[in-house]
Structures are given as C-alpha cells and as structure tokens.
Amino acid sequence: MSTSVDHPPAGPSAHPALAALIVGALGVVFGDIGTSPLYAFREALGQSAGDGIDPSEILGVLSLALWTLTLVVTVKYVIFLMRADNHGEGGVLALAALARRSLGMRSRIALVLGAAGAALFYGDAIITPALSVLSAMEGLRTIPGAAGVFNEGRVRALTIVILIALFFLQARGTQRVSALFGPICIVxxxxxxxxxxWHIADEPSIFRVVNPVYGIHFLATHGTTGLFVLGAVFLTVTGAEALTADMGHFGRAPIRWAWFVLVFPALALNYLGQGxxxxxxxxRAAAAGVPFKNDDWFFLMAPDSLRAPLVILAGFATVIASQAVITGAFSLTQQAVQLGLLPRLRLRQTSASFAGQIYVPAVNWLLLVGVLILVIQFRTSSDMAAAYGIAVTGTMVVTTCLGYLVARHVWGWSRPLALVAILPFMTLDLVFFGANILRVIEGGWVPLVIAAAIGLIIRTWVRGKSIVRRFEQHQSIPLADLAAALAKRPPERVEGTAVFLTANPMAAPGALLHNLKHNKVLHARNLVVSIRTADRPVVDAGDRVQTERLDDNFSVVILTYGFMESPDVPADLGLGIRQERLGLDPMKTSFFIGRNTLKPDAEQGMPLWQDRIFMFLQRNASDPTDFLRIPPGKVLELGEQVTL
Structure with a gap:
C-alpha cells in the first residue's frame, strides 16, 4: 500500500498509463484472492465428503463458489464499497476515519469498529502467508515420483525456509523486485x-452451475454439513478487502478493470475447470467400481510434464500474495499509530521514491513468529484452512457496518435507502460468519485469539493515554494565562528558541512548567508545537503548518499530518533549509518533550494487570525523537509521576 494524494499533479509523467496501473494492481491487490483456487474448492468439497460425494454435491459446491465470488467481491466490493473512499484511500481504518469526521460527537462507534477491523486484519495477515505458501509447496507431492521425496515433513520444512527468507527480506524493501509482481501475476x-x-471440455455441462438453484438446493438438503461447506466456500473470496485497502495506490478504475477483464474470468474458469x-x-471411479477420493484438483489439472513448472509458478504467486498482506499490515500499523490506536512504533522508509513503502520491524518479527507457529502447529493447509475464514468474515462485517455509516452520514442517504443497500450485504456477511464460527474448534479460534489480543492492546493503550491526558489537563494552566503572568514578571532569559511539544496547545506544556520551576529560565523565543492527525490520508503542504502568535514570548504552531504520513517536525518547522519557515536557527533551537513516569495503582484507573500492560507498551514505544525525526542531541525530557 502506498500513500495517495488528493490532487495529483498534472503532466504526462505524473499520470502513468491505465495499463501500467492495472499491471501494478494485479501484483498487489489480487495476490491473495488469486491464489485461493489452490485450496478453496478442495476444502469446500472435502467438507461434504463424509458419506461420499455424488455429482449434485460437486455442482452445488461449485455453484456456491461462483455466486460467492459474484455477490461478495463483484457486487459488494467492486461495485458498492469501492465508492466509499477517504480522499482516494480505502481500507477499514480509512473508512473509520471518514465516518468519524462525519459523526462528530458520535464518532466513538466508528473508532471501535475501525479498531475491531484492524485487530481481525492482523489475524488474516498471520494466516495468509502460512496457508498460501504451504498449499503451494504441497503441490510438490503431486509431481509424478516426487511424493516419496517430498513427504509432509519436508514440505513443511521447505515452507518454513521460504517464509523465513520472505520476512528477512522485508528490511531491504521490495522496490527492486515489486516491478516483477504484476507480470508474474498476469502469467x-x-x-x-x-x-x-482446458478441463471444462471434460464436462461442458458444468456451466449449468451458474444457476443458483444448484447451490440453494445443496444448502437446503445438507443441513449442518451445508453450513460447514459454506464456511469453506468463503475461502474463494479471501483477500477481497485488498480491493478497497489498496485504492490509494492504484485508484478505483485500474482495480475494477483488472477484476472484470482478467481476475474474475480467470478465477471463474479455474473453478469451473476444477469442478x-x-x-x-x-x-471414471464409478465406472471402475472404486471409491472416489477428494484430491488436490488444482495441481492435478496440469499434465504430468507441466506439474513442476506449475508448482514453481504457484510458489511465486503465493510469495507475492504474502508480500501484499505483510505490506498491508505495515501500512495498517502506520495508520493505527497515527490515529492513536497503538503506541509509537519504529517505522522505516524502504524507498526514496514511494512514501508508502515502509518497514515496521516489531510487526515484521511478530508476524514471522505467528506464521511459523501456525505452520508447525497445523502441519497441513487443510488443517489450517479452518482458521482462515473467521478473520476474513469478521473484517467484512466491520467493513459493511462502516459502509452503512459512510452511506448514511457522508453520502447523506436516508436511513431507509442506506438500510436497503446495506442489509443484503450484512445478511450475506453474517451467514458466512456464522458458517465459519462452526469451525472454531477446528482452528477458527486462532484468529479470534489474535484479534482479542490486538483488541486488548488497543483498548489498553487508548484508555491509558486517556488517563494520562486527564492528569495532564488537571495539572495544566491555560497558556494565555501563563504568558500574561510571565509578561508581568519575566524570569531570567536565555538565547535561542525552545520548542515545546504538547498534545494540547492551549494549555502550558508540562515541560515548559518544569523548565520554569526547576531551571527558572525562559528562552528568548518559545514555540508550543502540537501535532494533529487529520481524518484523511495526506495533508497538502500548504495546510501543514498553522501558526498563531500569542505575544513576544510565545507562538503556537499546529502541525497536521494525514494518517498515512510520518511526522517530520524539524523539516516542517523549517529547520535545515535555506529560508527557515519560522526563522529558526538550527544551532540555537532546543526541543523539550514531556516524559512522565508511570505508577500502577489497583485502587484507581485501570485494573493492575492492565496498568502493567500499558506501562510495558509505553516503555517499548518508539522514542519520540525517532518518531518525530528530531535530532537526539537537541532534546531535553522533563516530566513527573503519573498514577494510572
């Protein structure tokens, strides 16, 4: 995912050809959903194989798969939800930010939904690389004569090696190899x-499954088994969230063109061919009088001589799909940090050309640990598939709820119209979510546990920061009152400029009060700087800095960033450039940051165990000097003890 702009600059060099954007989208947006044929049909058919499989079951499963692709991806995402964007940016947190801006005082519900969607996405980000790469490597066992060489243990070991290499390469960035993603995915x-x-010719009548009656009849006649099959059928649309999440990089039109011209036809043909x-x-099994066995239909469709090249191509495709999800996790983390849902994390740009290509070490290594645990614990892609659907369906339910808020409060639709548009999608999502919940014991608990852990971290961080903020507000005095008092009784002055960073620019920063109390000096010039995060992905350079002069001693500076941007306070204050924006001398400027010492208390605030989690998060958060790109030698930290 990459940062978008509201108004792209004009000129031929600034507008890549639509074809180039479509190729790029194929390599990023559709990697996950494009590798679903490796396991989706096999797993769905396997759920109905308990008492044998008959032709009506193959037709029913296939009909459900095709209509799931059509209704969930084409109708819900491509046609409807892709209209809901935040200045071109999509995804669950972008929609939450857009809804919050329109809801005003009622914005808490949008924030809660955004946090829930983000928590579920991390579960998806752990499962996708494990499942997709493992399912591709299992194709090695379909190569004639290779089943004995590539046993289950060796397939798993090879998968682990590929995944470790993939995560270790993240620190280097993907700029050099990402140009190959699109062409490989086209192939x-x-x-x-x-x-x-090619295999539709085996049974040309297979096209009859476009009639939804086959799927409906299957569900009506298979009871609980039908719901298990429906949960597995949902594997055909994993990765659909990427269609909206990556709008900021490619735009709506290229993604839609790629879906309708290549991706949807290819997926539909492949599923029809597998059926x-x-x-x-x-x-043939019935004619020979032997039992029919559900098999790895995707790889077996290829001739024996082409099986090995197909496995290699599948390996590349699943690595690309995994890369897209990992990059999405980095981008989502950046948004969550900017929106205040997570503590500051060290972010590193991996490309000088593309602001959206970032690397988040903490997220990268946590994802790797989670992925390796899944591969070792579940052993096969079939066992792991049960864990996949809940994370994806849960995220889709959240996205649909946010879609209603956007339609109702951003687009200005009436409540009846918004409900008529959203209820069919919500019903569909809840049916799939309910079907996947049935598989909790089989492995569906994994994404729920991951989401619950992330949700607990978000809840603890937001609540803890709120307690600290209330303490600071209680201890603070209005900046205007302090300025008036100091004008009447000025303390000793020292040369230079002091920059005081604070969340509330209208109140005197704690670091300023401590400096006056303990050092008993005031700099010749004092800037009270507050950083704001806008409810849009990118803020225009002209809107970045707002300055208000209080008197000869104090000025208030507001720096506003989009939720897809990383702050650079010295640069935006004008330090280090020829024409200093605020007339600052880098050699005579000091930055003051408030850093409070936290003390747990079981009698007030949060429970003691939650206090300790918050303190752990605070201790391990990225240093503000790194996050704000302030030179370490220019920083002084002052604070006091805060009881949580």
Missing part, C-alpha cells in the same frame, strides 16, 4: 484460466 491468472478452460475435472474423475 498466473492466464495459466489458471487456461487450465480451467468439471472432479466430475470426470467421479464418473
């Missing part, structure tokens, strides 16, 4: 579409 979609088209191939196998 991938052409290959899977071609394979499907026709399975039907043909079922007929």
């Amino acid at each position: 991938w979609f052409l290959v899977i579409g071609g394979l499907g088209l 026709a191939f399975a039907l043909a196998h079922l007929e």
Whole structure:
C-alpha cells in the first residue's frame, strides 16, 4: 500500500498509463484472492465428503463458489464499497476515519469498529502467508515420483525456509523486485484460466452451475454439513478487502478493470475447470467400481510434464500474495499509530521514491513468529484452512457496518435507502460468519485469539493515554494565562528558541512548567508545537503548518499530518533549509518533550494487570525523537509521576 494524494499533479509523467496501473494492481491487490483456487474448492468439497460425494454435491459446491465470488467481491466490493473512499484511500481504518469526521460527537462507534477491523486484519495477515505458501509447496507431492521425496515433513520444512527468507527480506524493501509482481501475476491468472478452460471440455455441462438453484438446493438438503461447506466456500473470496485497502495506490478504475477483464474470468474458469475435472474423475471411479477420493484438483489439472513448472509458478504467486498482506499490515500499523490506536512504533522508509513503502520491524518479527507457529502447529493447509475464514468474515462485517455509516452520514442517504443497500450485504456477511464460527474448534479460534489480543492492546493503550491526558489537563494552566503572568514578571532569559511539544496547545506544556520551576529560565523565543492527525490520508503542504502568535514570548504552531504520513517536525518547522519557515536557527533551537513516569495503582484507573500492560507498551514505544525525526542531541525530557 502506498500513500495517495488528493490532487495529483498534472503532466504526462505524473499520470502513468491505465495499463501500467492495472499491471501494478494485479501484483498487489489480487495476490491473495488469486491464489485461493489452490485450496478453496478442495476444502469446500472435502467438507461434504463424509458419506461420499455424488455429482449434485460437486455442482452445488461449485455453484456456491461462483455466486460467492459474484455477490461478495463483484457486487459488494467492486461495485458498492469501492465508492466509499477517504480522499482516494480505502481500507477499514480509512473508512473509520471518514465516518468519524462525519459523526462528530458520535464518532466513538466508528473508532471501535475501525479498531475491531484492524485487530481481525492482523489475524488474516498471520494466516495468509502460512496457508498460501504451504498449499503451494504441497503441490510438490503431486509431481509424478516426487511424493516419496517430498513427504509432509519436508514440505513443511521447505515452507518454513521460504517464509523465513520472505520476512528477512522485508528490511531491504521490495522496490527492486515489486516491478516483477504484476507480470508474474498476469502469467498466473492466464495459466489458471487456461487450465480451467482446458478441463471444462471434460464436462461442458458444468456451466449449468451458474444457476443458483444448484447451490440453494445443496444448502437446503445438507443441513449442518451445508453450513460447514459454506464456511469453506468463503475461502474463494479471501483477500477481497485488498480491493478497497489498496485504492490509494492504484485508484478505483485500474482495480475494477483488472477484476472484470482478467481476475474474475480467470478465477471463474479455474473453478469451473476444477469442478468439471472432479466430475470426470467421479464418473471414471464409478465406472471402475472404486471409491472416489477428494484430491488436490488444482495441481492435478496440469499434465504430468507441466506439474513442476506449475508448482514453481504457484510458489511465486503465493510469495507475492504474502508480500501484499505483510505490506498491508505495515501500512495498517502506520495508520493505527497515527490515529492513536497503538503506541509509537519504529517505522522505516524502504524507498526514496514511494512514501508508502515502509518497514515496521516489531510487526515484521511478530508476524514471522505467528506464521511459523501456525505452520508447525497445523502441519497441513487443510488443517489450517479452518482458521482462515473467521478473520476474513469478521473484517467484512466491520467493513459493511462502516459502509452503512459512510452511506448514511457522508453520502447523506436516508436511513431507509442506506438500510436497503446495506442489509443484503450484512445478511450475506453474517451467514458466512456464522458458517465459519462452526469451525472454531477446528482452528477458527486462532484468529479470534489474535484479534482479542490486538483488541486488548488497543483498548489498553487508548484508555491509558486517556488517563494520562486527564492528569495532564488537571495539572495544566491555560497558556494565555501563563504568558500574561510571565509578561508581568519575566524570569531570567536565555538565547535561542525552545520548542515545546504538547498534545494540547492551549494549555502550558508540562515541560515548559518544569523548565520554569526547576531551571527558572525562559528562552528568548518559545514555540508550543502540537501535532494533529487529520481524518484523511495526506495533508497538502500548504495546510501543514498553522501558526498563531500569542505575544513576544510565545507562538503556537499546529502541525497536521494525514494518517498515512510520518511526522517530520524539524523539516516542517523549517529547520535545515535555506529560508527557515519560522526563522529558526538550527544551532540555537532546543526541543523539550514531556516524559512522565508511570505508577500502577489497583485502587484507581485501570485494573493492575492492565496498568502493567500499558506501562510495558509505553516503555517499548518508539522514542519520540525517532518518531518525530528530531535530532537526539537537541532534546531535553522533563516530566513527573503519573498514577494510572
């Protein structure tokens, strides 16, 4: 994901051709959903295989898969939700920020929904690399004569090696290799579409599954088994969230073109081909009087001589899909930090050309640990598939709720119209969520535990910061009153400029009060600087700095950043450039930051265990000097003890 701009500059060099954007979108947006054919049809059919499989079950499962792709991805995301963007940026937190701006005092519900969606996304980000790469490597066992060489343990070991290499490469950035992602994915979609088209000839009547009656009849006649199948069918649309989340980089039109022209036809043809191939196998098994076995239909569709190249291509495709999810986790973390949902984390730009290419070490290593635990614990992609659906369906429910808030309060739709538009999508999401909940024991508990842990961290951080903020407000005095008092009884003055960073620019910063109390001096010039995060991804340079002069001693400076931007306080104050924006001399400027000492208290505030979590987060948060890009030698930290 990359940072978008509200008004792109004009000129031919600033507007890449639509075709180039479509190719780029294919390599980033559709990697996850594009690799679903590796396991989705196999897993869905496997859920109905308890008492054997008959042709009607293959047709029913296939019909459900095609209509899930059509309704969830095409209708809900591509046609409807892609209209809901925050200055071109999409995704659950972007929608939450957009809804918060319109809800005003009632914005808490949007913040809670955004936090829930973000928590569920991290579960998805851990499962996607593990499941997709493992399912591709399991294709090695379908190569003639290789099943004995690539046993379950060796497949798992190879998967672990690939995943470790992938996460270790994150620190280097993906700028050099990302140009290959689009072309590789084009080849991938052409290959899977071609394979499907080739095997449709095995059973040309397979096209009858476009009639939804086959899927409806399957659900009506299979009871609880039908719900388990429905939960597995949802694997066909994992990755649909990326269509909105990556709008800021590619735009709405290229993503829609890529979906309708290549991705959707390729996926539909491949699923139809797998269904026709399975039907043909079922007929041959019945004729030979042998039992029919659900198999790895995707790889078996390829001729024996092309099986190995297909496995290699699948390996590349799943690595690209994993890379897209990892990058999405980095981007989501940056947004969450800027919106105050998570503590400051060390962010590193990996590209001088693209502001959105970032690396978050803490998130990277936590994801790697989670991915390796999943691969070792679940052992096979079939066992892991049960864990996948809940995270994705939960995120989709949240996105649909935010879509209602946007339609109602941003687009100005009436309540009946918004409900008519949203209720069908919400009903569909809840049906799939309910179907996946049935698989909690099989592994669905994993994303729920991950989401609960992330949710607890977000809740603890937000509540703890609120307690600290209330303490600071209680201890503070209005800046205007302090300025008036100091004008009447000026303390001793020292040369230079003092920059006091504070959350509330209307109150005297704690660091300023401590400096006056203990050092008993005031600098010749004092800037009270507050950093704000706007409810849009990027803030225009002209709107970045707002300055208000209180008197000869004090000026208030507001620096505003979008939730997709990283602050650079010295640069935006004009330090280090020829024409200093605020007339600051870098050699005579000092930065003062308030840093309070936290003390847990079981009798007030949060419970003691939550106090300790908050203190751990505070201790391990990125140093504000790093986060705000302030030279360490220019910083003084002053504070006091705060009881949580």
